[in-house]
Structure formats: C-alpha cells, structure tokens
Amino acid sequence: MRHTLAVLVQNQPGVLARVAGLFSRRGFNIESISVGTTEMPGVSRMTLVAQADEDELEQLTKQLHKLIDVLKISDITQDESVDRELALIKINAEPGNRTEVLQVVDIFRGKIVDVGDRSLIAEVTGATDKVEAMIQLLRPYGIKELVRTGKVAMVRGSKSIA
Amino acid sequence: MRMTGAQALIASLEKENVEVIFGYPGGAILSVYDALYDSRIRHVLTRHEQGAAHAADGYARASGRPGVCMATSGPGATNLVTGLATAHMDSIPIVAITGQVARDSIGRDAFQEADVTGITMPITKHNYLVKQAEDIPRIVKEAFHIATTGRPGPVLIDLPKDVAAATIEFSYPDTVDLPGYKPTLYGHPKQIEEAARALAQAERPVLYVGGGVIAAGASAEVQALAEKAHIPTTTTLMALGAFPAHHPLFLGMPGMHGTVEANLALHECDLLIAVGVRFDDRVTGDVRKFSPHSTKIHIDIDPAEIGKNVKVDIPIVGDARLVLRALLDKVEPALHPAWMEQIAQWRAEHPLGYYSDGDSLMPQFVVEKVYEVTEGKAILTTDVGQHQMWAAQYYRCERPRQFISSGGLGTMGFGFPAAIGAQIANPDQPVFCISGDGSFQMNIQELATAVENDLPVKVCVLNNAFLGMVRQWQQLFYRTRYSASRMSTPDFAKVAEAYGATGLRVQKAADVVPALRTALATPGPVVIDFQVSPEANVWPMIPAGASVDQIMGLDQMPGPGEARAAGGRHSQAGVPAEAGAKAKRTAGGE
Numbered sequence: 133m134r135h136t137l138a139v140l141v142q143n144q145p146g147v148l149a150r151v152a153g154l155f156s157r158r159g160f161n162i163e164s165i166s167v168g169t170t171e172m173p174g175v176s177r178m179t180l181v182a183q184a185d186e187d188e189l190e191q192l193t194k195q196l197h198k199l200i201d202v203l204k205i206s207d208i209t210q211d212e213s214v215d216r217e218l219a220l221i222k223i224n225a226e227p228g229n230r231t232e233v234l235q236v237v238d239i240f241r242g243k244i245v246d247v248g249d250r251s252l253i254a255e256v257t258g259a260t261d262k263v264e265a266m267i268q269l270l271r272p273y274g275i276k277e278l279v280r281t282g283k284v285a286m287v288r289g290s291k292s293i294a
Numbered sequence: 295m296r297m298t299g300a301q302a303l304i305a306s307l308e309k310e311n312v313e314v315i316f317g318y319p320g321g322a323i324l325s326v327y328d329a330l331y332d333s334r335i336r337h338v339l340t341r342h343e344q345g346a347a348h349a350a351d352g353y354a355r356a357s358g359r360p361g362v363c364m365a366t367s368g369p370g371a372t373n374l375v376t377g378l379a380t381a382h383m384d385s386i387p388i389v390a391i392t393g394q395v396a397r398d399s400i401g402r403d404a405f406q407e408a409d410v411t412g413i414t415m416p417i418t419k420h421n422y423l424v425k426q427a428e429d430i431p432r433i434v435k436e437a438f439h440i441a442t443t444g445r446p447g448p449v450l451i452d453l454p455k456d457v458a459a460a461t462i463e464f465s466y467p468d469t470v471d472l473p474g475y476k477p478t479l480y481g482h483p484k485q486i487e488e489a490a491r492a493l494a495q496a497e498r499p500v501l502y503v504g505g506g507v508i509a510a511g512a513s514a515e516v517q518a519l520a521e522k523a524h525i526p527t528t529t530t531l532m533a534l535g536a537f538p539a540h541h542p543l544f545l546g547m548p549g550m551h552g553t554v555e556a557n558l559a560l561h562e563c564d565l566l567i568a569v570g571v572r573f574d575d576r577v578t579g580d581v582r583k584f585s586p587h588s589t590k591i592h593i594d595i596d597p598a599e600i601g602k603n604v605k606v607d608i609p610i611v612g613d614a615r616l617v618l619r620a621l622l623d624k625v626e627p628a629l630h631p632a633w634m635e636q637i638a639q640w641r642a643e644h645p646l647g648y649y650s651d652g653d654s655l656m657p658q659f660v661v662e663k664v665y666e667v668t669e670g671k672a673i674l675t676t677d678v679g680q681h682q683m684w685a686a687q688y689y690r691c692e693r694p695r696q697f698i699s700s701g702g703l704g705t706m707g708f709g710f711p712a713a714i715g716a717q718i719a720n721p722d723q724p725v726f727c728i729s730g731d732g733s734f735q736m737n738i739q740e741l742a743t744a745v746e747n748d749l750p751v752k753v754c755v756l757n758n759a760f761l762g763m764v765r766q767w768q769q770l771f772y773r774t775r776y777s778a779s780r781m782s783t784p785d786f787a788k789v790a791e792a793y794g795a796t797g798l799r800v801q802k803a804a805d806v807v808p809a810l811r812t813a814l815a816t817p818g819p820v821v822i823d824f825q826v827s828p829e830a831n832v833w834p835m836i837p838a839g840a841s842v843d844q845i846m847g848l849d850q851m852p853g854p855g856e857a858r859a860a861g862g863r864h865s866q867a868g869v870p871a872e873a874g875a876k877a878k879r880t881a882g883g884e
C-alpha cells in the first residue's frame with residue numbers, strides 16, 4: 133500500500149542524505165520525497181510517499197525514529213488531508229494545436245506561465261492523480277520537459293502534526 | 295577561557311573523563327595531537343588505525359566506558375571504518391575523532407580528503423562534521439551522550455583542520471538538548487503484567503539473553519528472574535558471561551554452533567523470553583521454523599528490533615535492567631521439573647565434546663587448558679573463525695564483560711587489538727586472546743603496541759595452517775575443494791620475538807599447560823603458537839538457513855559414557871551422509 137509520511141526533522145546538514153540513505157540501505161522504496169522549511173525555526177518537514185505493507189511501514193518508521201535529527205513522524209495516509217503536487221510541463225504548441233493545449237490546461241485549472249514560439253509551459257497544482265491525468269492528456273501533443281515537486285500534504289482541521 | 299578548537303576538543307574529552315585515546319596522527323589532525331601533548335589523557339599509538347578502533351572497542355567492552363579513537367583525514371579515517379562497523383553491529387559505545395581537510399577545501403578532492411561522514415553514515419549511530427569551532431564542546435557532549443545511552447553505538451566527529459585551529463571561548467555544557475533523541479527506559483506496565491501472566495502459565499519457558507543485557511548491566515536481574523521462575527537460560531555469543539556458565543539453569547550458547555540442549559530448548563519451549571537480542575540469523579537459522587511453539591516476549595531498548603526478524607507476542611521497549619526489575623516484582627516463584635528433566639536428558643545425550651585426531655594437538659583441548667590455567671578468570675578476546683567458536687564453547691565464562699568477540703560483523707583481526715584495549719582498561723587482570731593463524735595476521739602489527747606499552751596480553755594462536763572455518767565450509771558444502779583456504783604461516787614465535795615480545799611454540803598436548811604457565815609468569819606480551827590438528831571441525835553445526843532438525847556432527851561428539859577426547863576416531867572423518875546432503879541444499883556462503 134502507498135503511505136504518506138510527514139516527517140519533521142532538525143534542519144542539520146546531511147539530514148536528507150541520512151533519510152534517503154536509510155531507505156536504500158534497508159531496502160524500502162521511496163516514490164517521492166519533498167522537503168522544505170516550516171513555521172518552526174530550524175525545523176524542516178519532509179513529505180515521503182512510500183510503498184510498504186504494514187510490517188515494512190512499522191520497521192521503516194522505527195528506523196527513521198532512530199535518526200537523531202528526526203523529531204516526529206506521522207503517517208497521514210488515513211487522515212483527511214489536503215494533498216498537493218506541482219508540475220511544470222513544457223509542451224510542443226504549434227499554431228495548429230495551441231488552442232487545444234490551452235483548453236486542456238484550462239480544464240485542470242492549470243496556468244500558462246511561459247509562452248514561446250513553438251512551446252508553452254503549463255503549471256498545474258493538485259492531488260497527484262489530477263496532475264497525472266493532465267499529463268496524460270497533454271502527452272499526445274508532445275511533452276518536451278516535465279518536472280514535478282513530489283507530494284506535500286497537510287491534515288485538515290485545527291489539528292497539527294508538530 | 296580562550297583556546298583553539300583543538301584545545302577545546304581535548305578539554306571536552308577531559309570533561310568526559312576520557313583516560314585513554316587509541317590513535318594515529320597525520321596532517322589534518324596535527325593540531326589536535328599538539329593539544330594532546332599538554333593533556334593528562336594517555337595516548338596509545340597503535341600501528342594501524344584499524345587497531346585503534348578495535349582497541350577502543352575492546353576497552354569499551356571490557357570496562358563499560360566509552361572507548362575513544364582518533365585518526366587523520368582520508369586514509370586514516372577510512373582505516374577506522376572496519377572498526378566502526380564492528381562496534382556498530384555489536385552496539386559498542388565508541389567516540390571516533392577524525393581530522394578533515396580545511397572547510398574551504400572540502401569537496402575539492404584535496405590531499406587526503408575523503409567524505410568520512412558520508413562513508414560512516416550507515417555504520418555509526420550518529421556522526422558530525424564540525425562546521426565551526428564554537429560547536430565543538432556541544433558536539434563532544436552530544437557524542438558521548440548518544441554513544442553511551444539508549445542502544446549504545448559508535449559516534450564519529452569529523453573535524454576540519456581550520457576549525458581545529460580557530461580560537462574560541464571554551465565552556466562545556468552541562469546538559470544536551472536533543473529533542474529527536476529520547477530513549478525509552480521504562481517498559482510499559484501493562485506489557486510487563488502481560489509478560490508476568492505468560493510466565494505464570496508457561497510450562498517450558500526459556501530465557502534467550504543477548505548483548506543488550508551486558509550493555510544494560512542486567513546480568514544480576516537475569517539471574518534473579520531465571521532463579522525465581524526456574525527458567526533455563528541461553529546466552530548468545532554476545533552475552534557469554536552474562537549468565538554464569540556453571541549455573542544449573544545454563545543451557546550454553548544457541549545457534550549455528552550452539553549446544554544441542556540450547557537449540558532444542560529454543561525449539562521446544564512454550565514461552566521465549568528474549569532480552570537484548572536481535573534474533574540474528576546465526577541464532578535463528580530459518581526464521582520461519584524458529585521456536586515454532588512459543589509465545590514470545592521481547593525486551594529491548596531499540597523499538598526497531600521488535601518484530602524486525604521474528605514476530606513477537608509481547609513486546610516491551612525499555613532498558614533491560616529496569617524492565618527485568620519491574621517484571622521480577624510481578625513474577626511468582628515457579629518450578630519446572632519436567633522441563634528441566636527433558637533438558638538434562640538432551641544434554642546427557644549430546645554433551646559438547648570432541649574426539650582426538652590421532653596424535654594431533656586438538657584446538658578444543660588448548661582452550662580447555664587455557665580455561666584451567668587461568669581458573670576461568672581471564673578476560674578472553676577472540677578473533678573470528680573456528681577458534682572463536684571453540685573459545686565460546688570451551689571457555690566457560692562466569693561474569694559479564696569477560697568474553698569479547700566480534701559477533702555481528704565477524705571481523706577477523708578484531709581479537710588482538712581488542713585485547714590491548716581490554717588490558718588497558720583492566721591492567722591487573724589476565725587478558726587472553728584466542729586467535730587463528732589467519733586472523734592474527736590481520737592485525738599482527740599491534741605486537742609493537744603491546745610491547746611498547748608493556749601490556750601482558752597473551753595471544754594463543756590456534757594455528758591450523760588453514761583459514762579453518764572457510765575450510766570447514768568447503769569440506770561440508772563444497773566437496774572438499776579447498777579453494778584459497780590453505781595458508782602458509784610465519785613462525786609466530788619468531789615474529790613475536792622480533793617485535794620484542796615473548797614467543798613460544800607448542801606441538802604436543804603435554805606441553806600445553808607448561809607453556810601457558812610460562813606465559814602467565816612472563817611479563818609483557820606473549821604469543822603461543824599452538825600447532826593444532828589442521829582439519830578439526832566445529833561441532834555441532836546447524837547449517838546456515840537450516841533449523842535444529844538438520845543439526846550436523848552429533849556423531850562427531852562422544853556420547854554418554856564415552857570418554858571425551860578418546861583417541862581413535864578422527865574428528866574430520868567425514869560428514870554423516872544424510873546430514874551432508876541436507877546441508878548442501880541449504881548452504882549459503884560465509
């Protein structure tokens with residue numbers, strides 16, 4: 133099963149290497165990882181998406197806890213949460229198909245953030261499956277370049293994980 | 295007080311009451327060595343950084359205090375790596391200090407630069423690259439705290455040369471602030487009650503005790519629990535001595551070369567109380583068949599150990615000593631006479647023992663005599679191989695921290711430098727290293743260290759002119775094709791003499807005891823080259839990945855009524871056909 137973990141870490145040099153190294157060393161698969169600072173000075177938050185069964189997830193969580201720089205781990209897979217990912221997509225856009233491309237982007241409430249002679253850059257934000265769906269629809273026009281942030285997630289309501 | 299980073303480092307080590315550093319200097323760590331020149335801390339110059347790491351490890355295992363080792367950047371630091379991995383696998387507290395190139399050279403492939411924090415990340419409990427001199431006191435304080443608390447382990451501090459040279463105002467913190475590091479000490483009361491209930495219902499309980507018991511100083515509690523609830527007890531290689539070998543409840547060591555009664559008891563028990571163990575594959579064999587009928591209680595300070603290899607029913611996370619104390623209060627006295635009877639029968643049918651190999655000197659015999667001559671009181675270190683297993687089987691340890699061996703990593707070359715560390719921690723106790731001709735040569739250069747420091751370490755080389763354990767596997771699982779396991783060996787006695795130590799050579803059984811007595815009476819280091827039967831095997835043996843029903847070599851151990859060490863039968867007289875065939879199916883690699 134796919135799990136989403138929110139991991140608070142001390143913003144020490146090497147902390148990302150420690151977490152990523154642990155995954156590969158212990159044979160766990162990371163699907164995505166995104167890191168950034170938080171409301172707390174010196175504390176960063178990682179959102180990790182990993183495939184694991186229950187036993188693997190337990191091991192993974194316990195091993196992560198052993199890292200001195202890891203402060204807190206929450207499995208928010210089952211929580212009501214806001215999940216977002218951002219993608220930038222550079223698409224072939226010839227005069228002939230430009231309108232169609234713009235329509236697809238529009239349906240997904242994406243934005244065109246750069247316009248070139250023969251290409252466009254679209255920006256889309258949303259849950260992973262929405263981003264996925266838009267990419268699929270744009271594929272026939274020819275994607276020249278694609279970059280995704282990986283998922284970030286936050287539990288709904290007043291509760292916070294810290 | 296104003297001082298350099300290097301001086302602050304040494305001052306911090308003094309604050310931690312470090313009495314000795316095992317190390318080796320070089321360019322990037324010179325300013326630290328310069329500061330050390332003015333310190334009361336003793337420095338022991340090993341002849342290889344690996345020796346320094348193992349010596350610090352042996353010091354820690356023998357004393358319970360953290361060991362400290364030091365090396366320069368690049369090759370000095372990479373030479374520590376095997377020692378750190380050894381300590382990490384066995385959860386031994388070490389603080390390692392390495393020099394690093396100056397900050398502005400990092401990442402430029404500077405002379406003697408290596409990414410030491412990167413290299414050691416998976417083999418340390420934690421590590422630091424010091425970015426500014428102001429951080430040195432805090433980092434040293436944290437390093438010792440992390441190394442010695444919770445599940446102990448090695449911590450490395452990588453100190454760039456220019457950071458060591460910078461000037462700071464020194465003050466040593468009283469406390470650490472590590473919000474991400476809070477080991478759980480007290481077991482959950484509900485879990486402890488449940489464990490007590492399980493114990494009250496058990497008819498065939500077994501205590502399975504590991505190195506965590508030694509780390510926690512919980513030997514007395516283990517013994518009290520065993521006695522109160524009448525629980526036969528097995529100690530892993532890492533825990534030999536944590537339970538007295540002469541105790542009537544002692545089962546011996548479990549696992550691949552464990553006693554028959556320990557392995558059968560683990561297999562047949564209805565309650566397994568595992569304390570400070572990690573269900574290593576050398577103990578469990580095939581995990582799916584391990585202890586199939588038992589309810590399992592697992593007490594460990596590291597939550598990640600629980601359920602890692604074997605599913606447990608009653609996990610208790612906490613310090614072994616504190617948990618066992620709490621459990622002792624809840625446990626009712628009990629007796630299990632039928633169970634003990636069964637175990638006594640197993641033991642009587644298949645006691646540990648060996649047949650003599652014609653006139654050859656038997657390695658097991660040598661270990662028995664080392665035991666007798668030292669009255670079972672020596673601190674014993676071992677290297678890795680057959681001799682290690684014979685030491686574990688035939689030197690019956692009575693106290694924790696008496697038996698020192700590389701269990702997890704199985705590092706050849708560990709034993710002798712570890713003996714040096716153990717001797718420095720215990721100057722007045724006899725320290726013996728049981729080694730093999732292969733292993734001893736992996737750190738033989740430390741003879742110079744032992745001589746220079748006038749350490750009375752006695753090295754007993756069980757010299758079979760083979761990489762014996764490799765040869766045994768080749769005999770059993772690779773059709774006696776001795777690929778690269780036969781080995782010519784130097785004249786160890788002469789090597790010892792060349793270093794300024796005393797060297798002896800023994801070829802006959804009758805000379806064993808006199809040589810050992812001579813060694814004990816001789817000041818300074820002594821090497822005894824015991825030229826033993828070349829093809830003796832370690833029995834019994836459960837092949838890797840197999841289970842207790844595939845045990846091999848029972849006919850290689852004299853049965854009840856048969857005289858031990860009876861002549862005539864050859865111990866290497868071949869493998870029982872059936873067991874050999876089974877073993878071939880399951881053999882892995884060493």
Ligand SMILES: Cc1ncc(C[n+]2csc(CCOP(=O)(O)OP(=O)(O)O)c2C)c(N)n1
Nearest residue numbers: 679680681704706730731732733761762763
């Ligand atoms: C550093 C290292 N290299 C290789 C091995 C694999 N190995 C395990 S036991 C062994 C043979 C050890 O030979 P020796 O020290 O002579 O002891 P014996 O088995 O003959 O008693 C070897 C090579 C190891 N454990 N450690």
